[in-house]
Amino acid sequence: MVKTFGSFLIFMQSMLVRKERLAVLWKRTIDECVLIGTDSVFIVSVVAAFIGAVTCVQISYNLISPLIPKSTIGYMVREMTILELAPTITSIVLAGKVGSSIAGGLGTMRITEQVSALEVMGINSASYLVLPRIVASILMFPLLVILAMLLSILGGYLAGTLTGAISASEYIEGIRSDFIPYNITFALIKSVVFAFLVSSISAFKGYYTEGGALEVGAASTGAVTNSIIAILLADFVLAAVLL
Amino acid sequence: MIEIHNVQKSFNGNAVLKGINCTFETGKCNLLLGGSGTGKSVLLQCIVGLMKPDLGSITFDGTVFTNNKVDIRQEIRRKIGMLFQGSALFDSMTVYENTEFPLKMLTPEMSKEERRDRVEFCLKRVGLENAGNKMPSEISGGMKKRVGIARAIAPNCTYLFCDEPNSGLDPATSIKIDELIHEITHEYGITTVVITHDMNSVVEIGDHIIFLHKGEKLWDGNKDQILTAKVPELREFIFSSSLVRAAKRVDEESEGGLEALANEPLSEV
Numbered sequence: 001m002v003k004t005f006g007s008f009l010i011f012m013q014s015m016l017v018r019k020e021r022l023a024v025l026w027k028r029t030i031d032e033c034v035l036i037g038t039d040s041v042f043i044v045s046v047v048a049a050f051i052g053a054v055t056c057v058q059i060s061y062n063l064i065s066p067l068i069p070k071s072t073i074g075y076m077v078r079e080m081t082i083l084e085l086a087p088t089i090t091s092i093v094l095a096g097k098v099g100s101s102i103a104g105g106l107g108t109m110r111i112t113e114q115v116s117a118l119e120v121m122g123i124n125s126a127s128y129l130v131l132p133r134i135v136a137s138i139l140m141f142p143l144l145v146i147l148a149m150l151l152s153i154l155g156g157y158l159a160g161t162l163t164g165a166i167s168a169s170e171y172i173e174g175i176r177s178d179f180i181p182y183n184i185t186f187a188l189i190k191s192v193v194f195a196f197l198v199s200s201i202s203a204f205k206g207y208y209t210e211g212g213a214l215e216v217g218a219a220s221t222g223a224v225t226n227s228i229i230a231i232l233l234a235d236f237v238l239a240a241v242l243l
Numbered sequence: 244m245i246e247i248h249n250v251q252k253s254f255n256g257n258a259v260l261k262g263i264n265c266t267f268e269t270g271k272c273n274l275l276l277g278g279s280g281t282g283k284s285v286l287l288q289c290i291v292g293l294m295k296p297d298l299g300s301i302t303f304d305g306t307v308f309t310n311n312k313v314d315i316r317q318e319i320r321r322k323i324g325m326l327f328q329g330s331a332l333f334d335s336m337t338v339y340e341n342t343e344f345p346l347k348m349l350t351p352e353m354s355k356e357e358r359r360d361r362v363e364f365c366l367k368r369v370g371l372e373n374a375g376n377k378m379p380s381e382i383s384g385g386m387k388k389r390v391g392i393a394r395a396i397a398p399n400c401t402y403l404f405c406d407e408p409n410s411g412l413d414p415a416t417s418i419k420i421d422e423l424i425h426e427i428t429h430e431y432g433i434t435t436v437v438i439t440h441d442m443n444s445v446v447e448i449g450d451h452i453i454f455l456h457k458g459e460k461l462w463d464g465n466k467d468q469i470l471t472a473k474v475p476e477l478r479e480f481i482f483s484s485s486l487v488r489a490a491k492r493v494d495e496e497s498e499g500g501l502e503a504l505a506n507e508p509l510s511e512v
Contacts, residue, residue: 122349
């Protein structure tokens with residue numbers, strides 16, 4: 001465990017020494033932004049909208065007391081979405097999609113000697129292959145989380161109004177009541193931390209793959225599993241420290 | 244010239260290279276010959292810097308590579324071209340982009356037009372001038388090797404390393420790849436090191452041959468000397484080839500031997 005963590009730190013450090021030219025890294029980062037960001041919009045949208053919808057329906061199912069105003073449903077959907085569901089669930093979804101893609105891609109490059117080819121050319125393969133992926137993740141995860149927040153609240157609105165659980169005006173009243181802007185900041189901090197964890201853990205797993213196709217699969221699975229555990233741990237630590 | 248001095252390498256206490264001393268000469272096809280597990284690939288990885296030897300030194304034209312400053316090692320690495328066993332082409336790039344890649348990365352001062360001219364020249368040199376737009380998944384194994392060679396020579400490499408360039412290729416394609424490597428070596432006067440266990444390559448391009456056995460250098464010489472070498476391990480290696488054994492049998496059984504057979508017109512053979 002300690003040895004693996006040490007290797008991880010050395011891996012992170014190796015990315016930052018002998019960096020490639022900024023122009024090269026910038027172009028690679030933009031390419032990765034498309035792969036990590038744009039290509040994930042659909043899955044993030046679907047998951048976020050349905051989570052918002054289900055949250056709304058389930059809260060309304062549990063709020064049976066006539067003493068509690070219906071607008072509470074909107075309020076709770078907003079709070080749950082911003083504080084937990086959008087950043088954490090989106091990051092877990094992205095750990096599955098982006099994390100496995102990073103680990104699988106790098107693992108395949110490793111076993112087919114493409115990483116060695118870069119090294120022989122005198123190119124710092126960690127800097128060239130991994131740094132743009134981490135930077136792109138850090139740039140894209142917060143944007144995807146913001147999108148997830150919006151769509152989740154919208155999903156709650158549609159589910160609530162279409163099922164008759166809550167009226168549109170009550171839902172909007174709940175959404176607007178007692179809003180704490182810091183919660184958005186907290187969610188974005190979480191998304192940046194989760195982005196770093198998912199991309200760096202997945203890259204570490206993929207970069208050091210040895211063997212063949214079976215090991216690439218194992219690296220992808222390991223990347224997703226470890227990323228999710230890291231997200232949940234970090235989620236707890238950040239909540240304890242920042243809230 | 245590449246000089247290897249007392250290079251040793253072990254894995255978990257198992258010595259793979261036991262103090263190798265040899266020289267790879269400039270302008271020649273230097274072959275590292277030996278069976279599987281004799282340390283050829285490990286030695287090559289030590290030479291190109293993918294692995295660090297436990298002991299010993301490697302010198303490129305008088306400049307020490309092992310344990311030298313990172314800048315100096317990088318400078319040497321930029322003069323190295325390498326053809327990998329599986330070609331190691333970048334899957335996401337076309338043949339053209341693969342060839343252009345080292346130029347883009349290593350020579351940023353080159354203009355786009357200069358790069359294009361160089362890539363077109365290299366692809367033409369390996370006979371792939373019409374395959375630039377193809378993806379690696381769309382071309383044959385032999386073509387991949389050619390692209391690998393084009394990519395290796397694109398930045399005007401001084402040292403060319405080929406790790407089993409014939410693996411997975413049919414005999415005719417193997418000969419073409421061997422010829423290409425040989426031609427390029429002599430044309431540009433570069434130092435070429437080829438790992439092989441293919442006897443066809445040995446007799447085709449072996450200007451200088453080093454035979455490794457169980458992590459030790461047992462013999463070195465050239466293609467004219469190898470068949471008469473007296474080292475038992477080398478003789479066993481050479482004559483373990485089915486083709487050589489068959490030729491030897493034909494030589495013994497046929498009237499006048501192989502020489503008489505070779506002089507007959509092809510239609511009568």
